Amino acid sequence: AQKITQTQPGMFVQEKEAVTLDCTYDTSDPSYGLFWYKQPSSGEMIFLIYQGSYDQQNATEGRYSLNFQKARKSANLVISASQLGDSAMYFCAMREDYTGANSKLTFGKGITLSVRP
Amino acid sequence: KAGVTQTPRYLIKTRGQQVTLSCSPISGHRSVSWYQQTPGQGLQFLFEYFSETQRNKGNFPGRFSGRQFSNSRSEMNVSTLELGDSALYLCASSFQSGLNEKLFFGSGTQLSVL
Numbered sequence A: 001a002q003k004i005t006q007t008q009p010g011m012f013v014q015e016k017e018a019v020t021l022d023c024t025y026d027t028s029d030p031s032y033g034l035f036w037y038k039q040p041s042s043g044e045m046i047f048l049i050y051q052g053s054y055d056q057q058n059a060t061e062g063r064y065s066l067n068f069q070k071a072r073k074s075a076n077l078v079i080s081a082s083q084l085g086d087s088a089m090y091f092c093a094m095r096e097d098y099t100g101a102n103s104k105l106t107f108g109k110g111i112t113l114s115v116r117p
Numbered sequence B: 001k002a003g004v005t006q007t008p009r010y011l012i013k014t015r016g017q018q019v020t021l022s023c024s025p026i027s028g029h030r031s032v033s034w035y036q037q038t039p040g041q042g043l044q045f046l047f048e049y050f051s052e053t054q055r056n057k058g059n060f061p062g063r064f065s066g067r068q069f070s071n072s073r074s075e076m077n078v079s080t081l082e083l084g085d086s087a088l089y090l091c092a093s094s095f096q097s098g099l100n101e102k103l104f105f106g107s108g109t110q111l112s113v114l
Helices: none
Strands: A011-014 A019-021 A032-039 A046-052 A064-069 A074-079 A088-096 A111-116 B005-007 B010-013 B019-024 B031-038 B042-050 B053-057 B064-068 B074-078 B087-094 B109-113
Touching: A011 A019, A019 A111, A032 A064, A032 A074, A046 A064, A046 A074, A074 A088, B005 B087, B010 B019, B019 B087, B019 B109, B031 B074, B042 B064, B053 B064, B074 B087
Parallel strands: A011 A111, B010 B109
Antiparallel strands: A019 A074, A032 A046, A032 A088, A064 A074, A088 A111, B005 B019, B019 B074, B031 B042, B031 B087, B042 B053, B064 B074, B087 B109
């Protein structure tokens, strides 16, 4: 079974509008972390936001927020007030079973977001 | 502070050859990880080094190897290249390991195997 699932096809959003990118995950570990990264055409992966499994509140970072629904195992990224520069691939990732000696991230397949002017 | 630097940016090799990719992490970062990104398989974890020791390894054949030097710089080597090794290879660094430790990625090395 896939650990991170991103099933949306390419997404389109009008500039200045909000958009939600879906991510569901699968783990039996009670302690895990969820990340979202953005990858523009240049190739570099850019960290956007982090949510820990024990965090009581949904994470926010500027225009990015994470809609964390633990029981449903979903961690959707919400981008408010979309900008043309937000056009990129977006990846959801998870780190689990942390023992102090593992920094491996498991990534989803990614979602392409295109912002229309 | 300089980001993660990967060299070269592009590489073209032929089947059977070997290749070495280089990664310089952010100054002070001790952990370096490598990922392979292909259109079909997505991003897959190769291995992680911390203070010159390999701490974790993904499901890749032994043709893929790496090392980390005392200055935290890392190299990845692929021997006997196959067509399927064509991919974007991404290096990432972090200061230490932790559940919430974010990885900082380089721009990658695009390897094409002909």
